Amino acid sequence: MPRGWFPKIKQVRAFVVRGGGADYHDQGEGHWIDDHIATPMARYPEYRRSRQSFGINVLGTLVVEIEADDGTMGFAVTTGGEPAAFIVEKHLARFLEGRDPRETEKIWDQMYFSTQYYGRKGLVVNAISGVDLALWDLLGRLRQEPVHHLLGGAVRDELQFYATGARPDLAKQMGFIGGKMPLHHGPAEGIEGLHKNIAELAEMRSRVGADFWLMLDCWMALDLDYATRLAHAAHEHGLKWIEEALSPDDYWGYAALKQAAPKGMLVTTGEHEATRWGFRMLLDMECCDIIQPDVGWCGGVTELIKIANYADAKGALMIPHGSSVYSYHFVVTRHNSPFAEFLMMAPKADQVVPMFHPQLIGEPVPENGRLKASALDKPGFGVELNRDVPLARPYTH
Ligand SMILES: C[C@H](O)[C@H](O)CC(=O)C(=O)O
Numbered sequence: 001m002p003r004g005w006f007p008k009i010k011q012v013r014a015f016v017v018r019g020g021g022a023d024y025h026d027q028g029e030g031h032w033i034d035d036h037i038a039t040p041m042a043r044y045p046e047y048r049r050s051r052q053s054f055g056i057n058v059l060g061t062l063v064v065e066i067e068a069d070d071g072t073m074g075f076a077v078t079t080g081g082e083p084a085a086f087i088v089e090k091h092l093a094r095f096l097e098g099r100d101p102r103e104t105e106k107i108w109d110q111m112y113f114s115t116q117y118y119g120r121k122g123l124v125v126n127a128i129s130g131v132d133l134a135l136w137d138l139l140g141r142l143r144q145e146p147v148h149h150l151l152g153g154a155v156r157d158e159l160q161f162y163a164t165g166a167r168p169d170l171a172k173q174m175g176f177i178g179g180k181m182p183l184h185h186g187p188a189e190g191i192e193g194l195h196k197n198i199a200e201l202a203e204m205r206s207r208v209g210a211d212f213w214l215m216l217d218c219w220m221a222l223d224l225d226y227a228t229r230l231a232h233a234a235h236e237h238g239l240k241w242i243e244e245a246l247s248p249d250d251y252w253g254y255a256a257l258k259q260a261a262p263k264g265m266l267v268t269t270g271e272h273e274a275t276r277w278g279f280r281m282l283l284d285m286e287c288c289d290i291i292q293p294d295v296g297w298c299g300g301v302t303e304l305i306k307i308a309n310y311a312d313a314k315g316a317l318m319i320p321h322g323s324s325v326y327s328y329h330f331v332v333t334r335h336n337s338p339f340a341e342f343l344m345m346a347p348k349a350d351q352v353v354p355m356f357h358p359q360l361i362g363e364p365v366p367e368n369g370r371l372k373a374s375a376l377d378k379p380g381f382g383v384e385l386n387r388d389v390p391l392a393r394p395y396t397h
């Protein structure tokens with residue numbers, strides 16, 4: 001590359017892919033991730049047994065590809081599918097094409113404020129996140145540096161993981177530091193459901209012993225009263241944290257839950273929160289002990305820098321939700337992210353398989369619950385798109 005010259009962005013393209021990958025709820029029959037999990041829709045008996053029954057996997061994966069005018073390509077995957085592909089192609093692409101890919105701040109700002117009248121959270125911010133991640137991937141590839149070098153470099157030699165899945169007992173044998181289980185029964189299943197939830201936790205505690213971390217993921221399913229009762233009953237069985245117990249819009253409920261939770265039990269949330277402004281609410285209102293942004297949903301790396309810095313200044317931990325390499329490159333650069341999540345995508349949660357399988361090639365996975373930082377030392381996010389998985393490009397511009 002001649003001195004002073006840097007390629008410009010030539011084109012942004014958006015594709016849709018089905019079957020697992022970034023839309024990790026898009027799994028086949030019999031997968032633990034769709035086995036009677038408590039959700040806000042479980043108040044309707046017909047949507048209680050399966051999250052796919054109410055359309056959890058309706059969107060599919062969004063793939064964003066950004067080509068520079070020297071032929072270098074960056075890409076990223078997140079959820080959002082066809083509607084997000086529309087937003088990327090028809091609205092967001094204009095803020096990148098012809099621009100210098102190093103202008104990550106200005107590009108983010110223009111994507112966010114140009115969509116603010118219909119965006120701010122959810123699908124639109126997923127689309128922005130996908131573009132932002134693809135841009136950081138492109139930057140890393142153009143500079144021949146891993147993204148974590150662009151973010152200030154690793155602060156430790158390895159990452160350590162807890163596992164999310166139905167089998168913390170197996171996760172323990174596989175070397176993880178803890179296991180987070182989905183809660184199975186919500187308030188609509190009454191006291192009987194509450195007893196079943198506690199019995200499952202007690203059974204798992206008896207299998208993993210006293211010291212292994214056990215957590216419950218409540219996927220926005222509870223109300224304050226139920227969450228408080230669950231937290232107190234679970235305390236007896238050493239629950240380390242209660243996750244996403246309430247609606248993400250109920251900041252007041254989270255603040256009350258944090259006050260009401262037993263001493264020593266952490267309240268965590270944020271995987272369905274977005275942007276610095278959403279996390280500022282969670283942190284300023286003292287809603288939780290750990291924030292859990294998903295880098296593919298909260299606004300991408302450019303926004304996560306701001307979210308993580310604010311959490312750091314407030315003395316809060318920032319443990320990203322899932323998101324594979326996109327979170328690993330971030331976590332490794334942060335002291336307030338001392339461990340990371342690994343989602344067990346094997347249908348029985350009985351083996352480690354790549355989290356975004358089958359969409360990425362070269363996706364690193366933990367061994368013995370750990371991953372060497374050196375496994376991330378490849379340009380960009382260090383993964384390739386599996387072109388054997390059919391990609392559709394529903395819109396162009
Ligand atoms: C297991 C949870 O219900 C959800 O599918 C994933 C999640 O919330 C998490 O990994 O955290």
Ligand SMILES: [Mg+2]
Pocket residue numbers: 217219243244271321
């Ligand atoms: Mg969760």
